[in-house]
Amino acid sequence: MDFQQHGYRATKPRARASPPSGGPLLFDDTSSGPPPMNSQNFYSSEYNMAGASAGGQDPGVGNLFADPMASAAMMYGSSLANQGKDIVNKEINRFMSVNKLKYFFAVDTRYVMKKLLLLMFPYTHQDWEVRYHRDTPLTPRHDVNAPDLYIPTMAFITYILLAGMALGIQKRFSPEVLGLCASTALVWIIIEVLVMLLSLYLLTVHTDLSTFDLVAYSGYKYVGMILTVLCGLLFGSDGYFAALAWSSCALMFFIVRSLKMKILSSFSADSMGVGTSAKPHFRLYITFALAAFQPIIIYWLTAHLVR
Template identity: 45%
Template sequence: MHSADDPVHRSKNHFHPSTAQASNGYEGDYTVPHTRSAPSQNAFFSPQSAFYSSSSQQTIPTNQVASSMELLSNNPFLNVGIKAVGDSMKDITGKTVNMLPNEMKKSLSSIKDYFAVDQIYVMKKLSLLLFPFRPRNWSVGYSADGPVPPRVDTNAPDYYIPLMSVMTYVLVAGLVLGTQNRFTPEQLGMHASSALVWNIIEIGLLCLTFYILNIQSKLRTLDLIAYCGYKYVGMIAALSSYLATHSLFVYRCSLLYVSISLSYFLIKCLRLKILPDTSGSHTYNANGNARRVYLLLAIVLIQPLFIWYLTRHLIVT
């Protein structure tokens, strides 16, 4: 008999986990998962990167990407397809341009002539727009068959001053709103969009009036766009006077003056283009030149209305 305290007896009754694991029938089927190392600090952490090791992440070699791009560039079918698409686009563009009327094609190709200005022309034209009352010759001294470069004739219309004045008007409007604590960045886009939309509406209505009344004149559509864009110079002058004085009376006086000066300028310039006979030898009648006079007055009188409408919301009464 062995006692319970016998070392031999204790060794026989002691349970060894390794022995039990070796005696069962599922040895080798279960293995303890190894501890995965945490991703480095520079790596992007995600549940997948926490469970899988960094060695299991697959990356595309750089040389493989370069070889794929080279294969695409050397593909003859792809090159033929790109060339066919380019030729088709050129053919469609050429046909579209050929389908346009000759007058429209001539106008599109002559837009660049309206930007042919220099510093002397800009200074003279701005002074002429603001102070047009002194006697002078208002006719264009060069050929009227095509657009005259403005730098060679101050009386020629241009696009540089209207474009720059529109941009300056938007900035001055934002400055006026800023002094009133009403400025937001969206206001610049709203004023620019409003100016563009009203210009399109104005030119569209005038062109429609020319068409309905069947009036043939020397005034081209591109010239009409330039003359209608000169009103922004007066708008800048009116807003600048209000910005400097914050006086409603000064603003109204400036608005009245720039409206009169612009109307006088347009009458002197447009009467030579809309009214071909100004000598008085030809009588105006309801079926002829009377309609030209009414149209000229409509163009002249609508400009002060636009000046007032596009600046009134900026003035605090």
Template identity: 35%
Template sequence: MQRPAYGHSSPPLHHPVPQHVSTVPQLRSPPPPIPQQQTQHGGYGSPYPGQPGPGAQQNQNMFGPYGNFMNDPTAQLASQFGQTAFKHGQEYLEQNVNRYVNVSALKHYFNVTNSYVLQKLALVIFPWRHKPWSRKQTIGPNGQEGWYLPPRDDINSPDMYIPVMSLVTYILLSSAIAGFRGQFQPELLGLTASWALVVVIIEILILKLGCYFLSISNESQLLDLVAYSGYKFVGIIATIVIAELFSGGKGTGGWFGWSVFIYMFLANAFFIMRSLRYVLLPENTGDGRGSMQTGNTRAKKQQRTWLLFAYAYIVQFLFMWMLSRP
């Protein structure tokens, strides 16, 4: 059976023939990372010589440009120079300060303990039943006699710690009370400190003049007088605090405030009267012989007693009243 002809013959059908490639690329895994070695400074080094690794860069960023400052010879030289300059400056300061203030003697007044401070505060506020009032003496480091023991070893020894801390507390307390009343100003701190220091200086001048006219001499007289003049601030602080808490905001102006003030004044006056006997009433008031010289000695002792009484009761009352006013 023959196929019908349509005028022309159709082209033969061709099937695609697969082509074979001679070379096929092989798939390979990426190369393993190169292990990083830890450097000497705690970071990790770079696989390339002469270049810092990422760990070193991290350490440099962490410590900044001052990472090796302490290992720098220039820094060590500067540190030694600073220590030498500080040492020479301290020696220069001590030499110039010693011209006006005996630093070694001043350290004696700050040689205190916690138990001494508590006992001394109790003695200043409640001095009525305390005995004895005489200071303890011993042999000095150079073999001299009449060397007084430091405050930590003698409750009757004057110190500078309580007066200084009481003065600072008084200044801060006065400013705080003014702030509670809405009257605080920054200048109040300086004014209060100046007024308190003026009071202390006036007291010292009064006592020094009295000692000069009555021929009273004592090696540690000035520092002792400064210390005893500062104990009044303990009673003033107690008066201000108690009066403010229990007088209904009237301060020391009410009857309760006056009652507290009178007690603190009498306690401070009694404490000063008994403590300053060894300064203003020394035992060696005279070495003369005969009735005339004995009479002069008794007269001087009586004058010194009146000076001590006037300072303990009149001067202390005046200044304590002025400092404790609101």
């Protein structure tokens, strides 16, 4: 059949052009078909990865969440975790109330500045009573007379850092010596609080002082210890003893005035006869003994840092 007579023109089939050999290819030629199969009639790893990514998420992951047994196991595990959390919180509250502990850290910058000035210059302060609102003491940020644990905690950490610096200046620093200094300061606080609690118990003094209150009042000595060590490092032994005398007198005055209303105003319910007239004197002795014990501890914990 003559194709030219019907308007057709025979064309010669074109061969596929081979890629130029002058430079590297920008893209691989994938128009020739799927990648070759290996000896086990599987495609290569590149093709499998592409197919898996194009198909979306692995169906095994969806089956894990759709499985009722897996869902039940996850719910059971979460319930066990919640029960364990409740048990831990209950055991902690048996020995230490978290809400009560938060009260002693409810401070702000204004309170901290006023409290530090009160600890160093307590002689001009007039009102020492802790204020209450509906039988609940005001938080430290609203009452400068309320005890707190923020200043004792920060002062304790600062004292340890200052002790390390003093030991380093004197070429006597070592981790063992610094650890001994920190543990000694902590043990003295524990002994002081335990002795105070035992004295109040033996004398049957009913007061609203809690263990946290005693820790706070005992921990205020670290502020005076910091001042004493700093003056000793800057001005030598004369500055050390001058700062020791000032901080000791200020701390004793602060403790006596702060604990006076809390201890002396409380009367034992079962005190009768001769014991009634004697116990106020015992309460006074406890207050003065606690105040007089502070300079001894300050000197004991700071004298070896200034030489």
